[in-house]
Structure formats: C-alpha cells, structure tokens
Amino acid sequence: MKFKLKIMITNKQRSFVIYGLAALLLVIPFIGMQFTKEINWSGFDFLIAGIFLFGTAFCVDMVLKMEKKNARRMFYIVLILLALFLIWAELAVGIFGSPVAGS
Template identity: 45%
Template sequence: MRALNNHDDARNQGGLARSLGRVLLGTGAILTIPLVAMRFTREVNWGVFDFLVAGILLAGIGSLYVLLTRKLRTATQRRAIGGGLLLTLLLTWAELAVGIFGSPIAGS
C-alpha cells in the first residue's frame, strides 16, 4: 500500500510541475504582446523593469492559483479563488500603471 501512495505522490508532483510550466508559458505568451506592440507603435514603451514586474506579477498570481486550487473539488471554489486572484491582479496592475489609490508603488 505504501508503494501505491508514493506513486500517487509522484504523479501529483508531475501534475503540479506541468501546471506551473503552463503558467510560465502563459506568462511568456502574454508578455510577447507588448514586446511585439513595441515594434509597431510608440504608444507601448516598456523597459526591462516593466517586463520583469509584469512577469513576476503574472507568474506569481498564476502559480498561486495553481497551488491554492490543487486540492479543491468543486468548480465554485476554484472560480471564487480565481476571481479573487484576478481582481487582485487587475487592481495591482492598475495601481502600478496609473496610481488609482495613490500608494507609494504607483507608476505616476
């Protein structure tokens, strides 16, 4: 019985690694949008620091979602976690971009 449990743990670890890999691939895909846009317009002007912060924010929220929802069984619980994390992402992004709350981390 113990060998079966070790096999299940290894399979779960592989699933976690795949999920986190998908988060990183998705983060990279999203970050290619401003990278390509910078080639065609002057309206998008990101520096290395901008890409770094956006990558950390996207990968961090995505990884947190994966880790928090691993053991949840219902879609309602996963949606609630996802909605809260999405709201956190959007508010943080807006604060960094234009400073809607006037915090010290604001981009203005």
C-alpha cells in the same frame, strides 16, 4: 439520447496552458514595442510584469491542484485575478493614488 463530451486534461497540460497564457501576455507588449514608439517598457517593467503574471499563474495552478470543490476553486481564482488587476491598474495609472504608483 444525450451525449456528454468530457475532455480529459492532465495537471501537466493544465499547468502548461496556465503558464503559457502568462508568457503570452508578457510577449504582447514586447511585440507592440517593435511596431510603435507609444509602448516603451524597460527591462524592469518586464521583470515586474513577469513576477506578477507568473506569480498569479502559480497561485491559480496551486488552487486548481489543491482545492477539490469547484465553487471554492472559482472563488479563490476570482480573488487572485481581482488582486492582480487592482495591483496592475494601480501601477499603470494610480487609481488609488498610493506612493507605489508614483503619486
């Protein structure tokens, strides 16, 4: 006899988790700044990071609400996260050498 455990999560709960993860990621450097001088973010850095993280959370949330097929959901979410990571890496260390990174 097999038992399936199916957890029911509402759209509101899922949205709370998605935006909560974005907020948690934004709080990590703030806490790190309290303990070390190596992390030195300005208010502008937090603003840009917040725009990227909450913009990504919004896009992922919209994909999860609008797309019904799981394969397409995962494809779009992977694309969104890949775009976030590439832009973040470019802003952090300039992996592409664009003027945006200050190169």
